[in-house]
Amino acid sequence: MRIKKALGQTNLSRRQHLKTTAKFLSFALLFTEVEIAWGAKILGVRIWPSEDYTRITLESDTPLPITQQILTNPDRLVVDVQGLELNPTLKDLVAKVKPNDPYVSQIRVGQFQPGIVRLVFDLKEPIKPQLFTLDPVAEYNYRMVFDLYPTTPPDPLMELVKSSARKESALAKSNEEVDLIAQFATKKEKEAAKTPAAPTAQAIPEMKQAPAPAKYQRLITIAIDPGHGGEDPGAIGSLGSREKHVVLSIAKRLKDKIENEAYMRPFLTRDGDYFVPLHVRVQKARRVEADLFVSIHADAFIQPHAKGASVFALSQMGASSTMARWMANKENASDLVGGINIKTQDRQVANLLLDMSTTAQIKDSLQVGNSVLKQIGGFAPLHKGKVEQASFAVLKAPDIPSILVETAFISNPQEEARLNDDGYQDRIAEAILKGIKDYFSKNPPVARRATT
Incomplete structure (x- = not known):
């Protein structure tokens, strides 16, 4: 009997202890919730x-x-x-x-x-x-x-058409003049065929020297993509230089140079200090029906002595080097730093871009990339003497040749100083333009976008 009574008192003590413990835990949990809810800084x-x-x-x-x-x-x-x-x-x-x-x-x-x-x-x-x-x-x-x-988003294509209307009109007039010259030449050939006569000695060299007039059916649209922006500063040099500012400056210089070309028009994916998600950059380029996409960067590496400019194209078969893979992973993480709303991200579109990336796009990208790399190498050190490849998300437009230009390593103190130099920025922009012009001189644009 005493044993049962003792056991009953022991069980009662345990129940009281458990109740007290439960109350304490509840109070502690409540206190923690209050602290979390009201203690934000x-x-x-x-x-x-x-x-x-x-x-x-x-x-x-x-x-x-x-x-x-x-x-x-x-x-x-x-x-x-x-x-x-x-x-x-x-x-x-x-x-x-x-x-x-x-x-x-x-x-x-x-x-x-x-x-x-x-x-x-x-x-x-x-x-x-x-x-x-x-x-x-x-x-x-x-x-x-x-x-x-x-509620009504701006239409980048309409803005581009408006801004290039005068250039478009001038190009149309130039094309008409070329047509008239061609018609006149054809007429002369027909007349000569009716009354054949041996050309004079003076006429022969004149015929050989007369250049055929160049005819561009439409303006060539170049999408210029300054990397990073807004919440995403990109790489930061030892002197405090932020990649997002440096590349925007270079991109604007390139834009101005393209504006001076009679048959080309530029489009910036961002023209100020704000964040643009990677897939939106691609969508913008496709929306304006760009003929070429050029993403501009000034990245960093874990070793401060890494130096030299690089040009990258897309790869579907893995990265061409460890450095290329590291760069792609770092650039693809921009969305996390810049801050993308995952709930509204169009995953279907992103997957479509990945699936549709073709061998033809990569082939064209390598061609224009080599042209640009050759021009940069004429005055600046190169990290690699050939175009490298990796799975950069920003290069996945299926129908636009796309390259990513690393203008220099901002993590290298000497190159950081160079990146902040107006002269170097201008030479980089000029080299990119010359590479672009060289590519299109060998690969003239087709007429499929003549309506824009």
């Missing part, structure tokens, strides 16, 4: 405006739960961020809005309720917002991203 706020979209980023040490609503008359986006108290970093967001932002006129920030901060984006026009969270990557912690897209 804002580490930085950034705004990246562009014609494509405006991106606002809140970086924090923990994920931030939010709710959103779109209001009209006037147009505005209201976002409530839970687990925050208003602080100076958040208030800085107000001053970061630029007057030339296409979609945001101002941002208002306030403490809506205890633990809830309200952000009100006053809009210049209706938008389609995409809100998503990015996990920590590279130097970033958690990021809450607000991508504000216009």
Whole structure:
């Protein structure tokens, strides 16, 4: 009896102990949840405006739960961020809005309720917002991203047609003149055939020296792709140079040079400091029906003594070298750093591009790549004397010859200084242009896109 009573008291003590432990664990769990919910710290706020979209980023040490609503008359986006108290970093967001932002006129920030901060984006026009969270990557912690897209996206092809209308008209007139010259020559040949006569000694060399007039049926469209941008700085040199700034400068120089060519027109996949996902860069080039895609980079390697410019083309059979594979993996990770909304990524399109990449595209890419590499090698050191190949996501347009130019290694202190030199940037741009012209002189464009 005493044993049973003792066992009963022991069981009671165990039950009380378990209850106490359970209460303690529940309290601890609740305390942890409260601490997570109310202890978030804002580490930085950034705004990246562009014609494509405006991106606002809140970086924090923990994920931030939010709710959103779109209001009209006037147009505005209201976002409530839970687990925050208003602080100076958040208030800085107000001053970061630029007057030339296409979609945001101002941002208002306030403490809506205890633990809830309200952000009100006053809009210049209706938008389609995409809100998503990015996990920590590279130097970033958690990021809450607000991508504000216009309800009617800009049409890059129409903008390109408008900007090149005068050049298109001049080219059409030139083609008409060539036609007239050809008709006149044909008429003369027919007349000569009716009344054959031996040409004079003076006429023979004149006939040989007369060059056939060049005729381009349409403008050649060159898509220029400055790598990285916005949240993705690309490689950073020891002097603090950011790849995204260097390559945009080189790309704009190349754009200006192409503008001066009577039969070519340039298109930039980005013209400012903002992020463009890799598959969107390819889609933009296809949308403007580009004849060539040139992606410009200034990458880094794990060894600071690595040096020299390189040109890459797509490979379906694996990388041509360990360096090429390393480069491709690094460049393909840009979407993770720059911040891509996985939920809205068109995976079907991405897979289609991969499946449709053909041997013909790669063959053409190697040809233009060799032309460009030869021109760069005329004044700058090369990392490899031939075009390398790897599975770069940005080179997977199935119907556009595509190359990636590594202008130099920004991780090499000497080459970093060179990349920041206006003269070097200009020579690199000039070399790329000469390589492009050499390629098209041997591979004139077909008439399949004459309607654009």
